[in-house]
Amino acid sequence: MKNYKIKCSLPVLVTFFTGALLASITGSSLAGSANHKTLYLQNKAKLKLNTNTQITIANANAMFAANRDIQGRKIYKDTELIVRFKPTISQSALTLTVNQYGSISGKKLSFSNNKQFNVVKIKSGESIHQVYARYKSDPNVISVTYNYLFYALALPTDPRFGQQWGLRNTGQSVNGVSGASGADMGLQLAWDVQTNCSSVVVAVLDTGINYTHLDLADSIPAAMQALMRDFTGADPTVPGVSAYPQAGHESHGTHVAGIIGSRANNGLGTAGVCWQSSIMPLRVLNEDGAGSTSSIAEGIKYASANGAKVINMSLGVKIGPQFTVADVEILSVAMDDARTAGVVVVIAAGNDNTDNDLTPVYPCNLPHDNIICVAAMDQNRALAEFSNDGKTSVDVVAPGTNVLSTLPGISLTVANANTGWTGSNVAGPWAEGVCSFVEFGVLNANFLLNPSTFCADIPGTYSNTANDVIYKGFNLSVFSGAQQVSAVGLLSLDLEVDTSVSPIVFDEFTIMASPGTANPFIAATGAATTYFGSTNGSLFEGTFAVASDCYIATCTIGFRLRSILTATTVTGAGVGISLLNFVSLSNAPGVGAYEYFQGTSMATPHVAGLAALLLAKNPNFTYLDTINAIKNGGTLVPAFNKTTSGRAVSAIGAMRYTAAPTGITVSVAAP
Structure with missing residues (x-):
């Protein structure tokens, strides 16, 4: 299959932490993409990413104007700007200016040194770019930026500890992949020194966490639950977040939290880097895995003001080379507050296999000395093929492939086969076939293919x-009353994409579920998810939600490959999808599941856990002591x-590290 060589520039939010030319949208029906949501496919199991997709400036501006990255996702909130007025402007003049410029006053965010930002909302019918230009030319405005979207990087007795190669690597096979003995974090010896991090609060800025998971409940005690906040649209002054999975959207944050502090020696699942923890869940990424600059800045400010000593940020935004720290000024100011509070901030480097020195990823590339930016390594202590690096911007490398950790809920599966499918073209382009993806441990598996040569x-x-x-009918009545049901299958795509036009045009592969027995694309009701782009010959675990009205005996699932482009020549190989599993998330408290994810999002919490371990052992450490x-x-x-270090993290090495003394002079007296 072809490997796209992207010559266009990806502006803000290009490739984020997925890297492959792949995205999806989902919605309640196919009647107009305006109702679809953008999904962020970060860190899906078995995802192999595109390589060396560096960014040029030329097409970045076109994508920016269209507010779509190469994966079809929004680059910034198209209804908001972040404005910083001069402190000398009166409130009445400020209000008048906001109104005259075609906007409405929104949230005000204040940081240290009297720096205040106004999140203004664009009035209906106004162009965000024109409103931006008005603020940009106003002498009373210090700065105006778009509100960019960040997406969504002694031994325990826990029964699945043997599969956590990042904590102890004996060369064991994990998820079908063997590693090199000793290529781990060196935690076995470090745990002889310190295992308990509960004295150090670690804030996880993510999608939220299912704190009723049995392996996490002790790590998020009542004191931490009282500090939980949601900065994605709910009122952040109201304590607490839903105790249960929000339609499965807490998976990423729950997985990250388990790496940091899954309770050890409780006879369950996995162990965290810290055996006992104090984790503060802060939701800054919404149900689509996306979070705005202002929401993330609020989360940093809140964590820093409420006792966090470590912040984990497995998120980021990739910005074209013409963008600078000034474009995320509010994030930089929030990081100033974190530094003043002595907080160590651990951030993912990104999953594009690119050099962050050439094309920055924020917040990784912020210049603050309280940041440590983390790349990912595999089980053989090699840089993970998807991981970003950067001689001056990325600091250390930590385990980031085949990482087993906690997920919200429990799973139920309905048996399936790739037989019994019918449809308008079942005897033509669609075919049943056997495929192997050896590097992902998939051998001679049954796939549905279009075309048969895929x-x-x-x-x-x-x-x-x-x-x-x-399409095919399934009996999903076993899920009656479930909170959410998702269809899961291994998916490989190679579809055409035209980046020369604005907005970008993609050919589409759509999965749709509809109650009844009819062709769901004719019925045009139910839940649909559309994928486009290329996985470059690799697999990822595709997931789409099934609407609750399909939890019945006659739910029909359909696949459609549709060419949107008018090009006379197609070079794409098409699509292959494995047989589906249907999985539900339980709404009952105290349950939990485990899954393998990969990405720098998974490497980051290994380092956040280590920072907490060091601070627990050395309460007088400053943020610089910890990072050094x-x-x-x-x-x-x-x-x-x-x-910057040339090193893979080592817990015992960090425990033993003592900085060379400075300021010492030696004088030798004459005999």
């Missing part, structure tokens, strides 16, 4: 007039020379 050594191409539908110990106490790895 898995061939030399694949063909799909039709430039494709509108190929197949992590960076200088790591294991030198020649392949990691494109980081």
